[in-house]
Amino acid sequence: MNPQARALSERLQAYLDGRLSDAQRVALERELAENAAARSELDALRRVSEAARRALAEPVPEGLLDRIRGTLDVEDRESDESRVDTTSGGVSRRFWLVAAAAVLGLALLTFVLRPSPEPLPSAVAQTMLDYERGRFALELVTADVAELERFFGRRGIRFSTRVLDLRMMQFELVGGTVHELAGRPTVAFAYSGPAGLQVLCQMYEGSLDELPPTADIRSHGGIEFRVFEVGRVKLAFWREGDLICVLASTGDLEGLVGLAFAKAMKV
Amino acid sequence: MNSDPARRARFEAMALPLAEALYRLARSLASQVDEAEDLVQETYLRAYRTFDNFVAGTNGRAWLFTILYSIARNRHRQDRRRPPVDSMTDLEATDATVPAIDWGSAERLLRELDNTRADPAVRKAVAEMPHEWRMILGLVVIEEMSYDEVAKIVECPVGTVASRLSRARRHLTRALIDREGLR
Numbered sequence: 472m473n474p475q476a477r478a479l480s481e482r483l484q485a486y487l488d489g490r491l492s493d494a495q496r497v498a499l500e501r502e503l504a505e506n507a508a509a510r511s512e513l514d515a516l517r518r519v520s521e522a523a524r525r526a527l528a529e530p531v532p533e534g535l536l537d538r539i540r541g542t543l544d545v546e547d548r549e550s551d552e553s554r555v556d557t558t559s560g561g562v563s564r565r566f567w568l569v570a571a572a573a574v575l576g577l578a579l580l581t582f583v584l585r586p587s588p589e590p591l592p593s594a595v596a597q598t599m600l601d602y603e604r605g606r607f608a609l610e611l612v613t614a615d616v617a618e619l620e621r622f623f624g625r626r627g628i629r630f631s632t633r634v635l636d637l638r639m640m641q642f643e644l645v646g647g648t649v650h651e652l653a654g655r656p657t658v659a660f661a662y663s664g665p666a667g668l669q670v671l672c673q674m675y676e677g678s679l680d681e682l683p684p685t686a687d688i689r690s691h692g693g694i695e696f697r698v699f700e701v702g703r704v705k706l707a708f709w710r711e712g713d714l715i716c717v718l719a720s721t722g723d724l725e726g727l728v729g730l731a732f733a734k735a736m737k738v
Numbered sequence: 739m740n741s742d743p744a745r746r747a748r749f750e751a752m753a754l755p756l757a758e759a760l761y762r763l764a765r766s767l768a769s770q771v772d773e774a775e776d777l778v779q780e781t782y783l784r785a786y787r788t789f790d791n792f793v794a795g796t797n798g799r800a801w802l803f804t805i806l807y808s809i810a811r812n813r814h815r816q817d818r819r820r821p822p823v824d825s826m827t828d829l830e831a832t833d834a835t836v837p838a839i840d841w842g843s844a845e846r847l848l849r850e851l852d853n854t855r856a857d858p859a860v861r862k863a864v865a866e867m868p869h870e871w872r873m874i875l876g877l878v879v880i881e882e883m884s885y886d887e888v889a890k891i892v893e894c895p896v897g898t899v900a901s902r903l904s905r906a907r908r909h910l911t912r913a914l915i916d917r918e919g920l921r
Contacts, residue, residue: 476838484904488878490885512841518848519911520879526860527880531761532775536754539782543749546786547741608787612808614815615893643812663812 483513487520549605591682591708591717594653596701599671599719602661609646609661619647623658630676630714632658635737640730641665670720670730677715682708691732698728707731749789752798753782759799759881760806766876767810769865777813781806797887804891807873814869844911856914863913870894871906878903 485491486499503510601607611622616634623632626649636644647660657675664670679697687698689707699706705724708717709731718731760781764774784805785792792801864872870892877888878899885903889896 480904480908481900484900484907488885488903490900508841511845512839515839515841515844515848515911516907518845518851519907519914522848522851522856522860522914523864523875523879523910526857527766527864527876528762529765529771531758532771535761535775535778536757538775539754539757539779540750542779542783543746543786546783547746550741605783605787610788610791612784612788612805614808614812618893638815643815645812646808 479509480512483509483516487513487516546605590653591677592699592701592706595673595706595717595719596699596704598650598652598659598673599704599706599721600702602659602671603669603721607650607659608648609659610648612646614644614646616644619644619660622647623649628656628658630674631712632674633711633714634660634672635734637662637730637734640733642670642730645669664722668720668722668726670718670722670727672716672718672734674711674714674716676713679708679710679715681715689728689732692736694732694735696728696731696735698724700724709735711735745789748794749786752792752794753785753802756799756802760802762880763803763806763873763876764810766864766872766880767814767869777806777810780809784809799881800883800887800891803877803881803883807891810873811869839908839911839915844915847915848911851914859914859917860910863910863917866913867906867909871902871909874899874902875906875910 482491482495482499486496491499503513598607610626611619613619613622616636619634620632623634628649634644634647642662642664645661645663647658649656649658651657652659652673652675655675655677657673659671659673662670662672679695682697682699685697685699689696689698694709697708699708703721704719705721705727706717706719707728708715710716716735718727718734720727757778760778761774764777764781765771768774768777781802785802788805792798864875867875873892874888877883877891878885883891885896885899889899892899894902
């Protein structure tokens, strides 16, 4: 298509979609009165749009609204299950309060007696599990790195978040959110990889010295990685300037470490 | 997030009336009915989880369309069964080299179009388009959204919306002309 024909086509389309100013519209209508080919093109474009509208306006499948409500019901139920119910099962509230106090006391005792608490790996692992179960929602769903970084800025994050595009590694950015991890502002962003593998990356201001000891310390490109396994969650922490970056997933440990190496080296 | 009946009611009041529009859009992006339905359900689930971020009184339709597009785009990119020809650059380059349309013939053909026979051909032609063209065609032609709204949803300049829409319409016209059964 030559540039003149393309320009006319674009004006015809703008006319069809109501995007011309009054003056442009009047000028085009004058031109149309003298140009049969342009009239044919406009009419064809109008008819093809109507054909698309008609062909794609399929009725909503029967029961779709009920199925949507069912999906929301499941989501509500899963949210409720995460809460501690102190009154269920027909057992008295007093019994549950006593039991809860006993459990709390035991937990406190265990905590006090523990020589080396692991707040950060446990907190990161819990976030990963919550994300996998749909209980840790991403405030912004986007595959756009720049959009997510702007969002973190709007949410008051002052450090450079360095969200990376990992599509070369076959990991697609899903979105992100801001939350508190062990009492500090933290950005979290998720990737979806091959076979639906989910990986959560979190970044916060801190130091590797805050982590408990681990026997699994790796080095790659002069960067130290502290690796943990908390239940079925695998974690790799490393330092990026004043920030700590941690990747978490319930997939293969070496795959996660390899992804951490790649992400750290891309910075 | 724990369930909250008032929050659920607010969400349903805002979002459920848009199910038909979401389904129409999903259907223009997905080749199968169950794929479109799954896309709509996933959109509702994501929207419900992040509903606290939605500002009441703002454009709920655009918000839901943005979520749907984001999910559809991610799925599309992850679906490695699709042939690599579905690349914007390739198709836009192809579009620039095909012969010009004879609009007089096109108009006559479209005027005499038998809708029953044309609908499957239109759906097939739309399914062959790049993902971004289908989305833009669906938002402008079917949902009658402005180019500015569409540009925000698909995250591209308004001029790109206009040029992709123009290509989508031409592609559809050519497909209908070329379709043997419609000659």
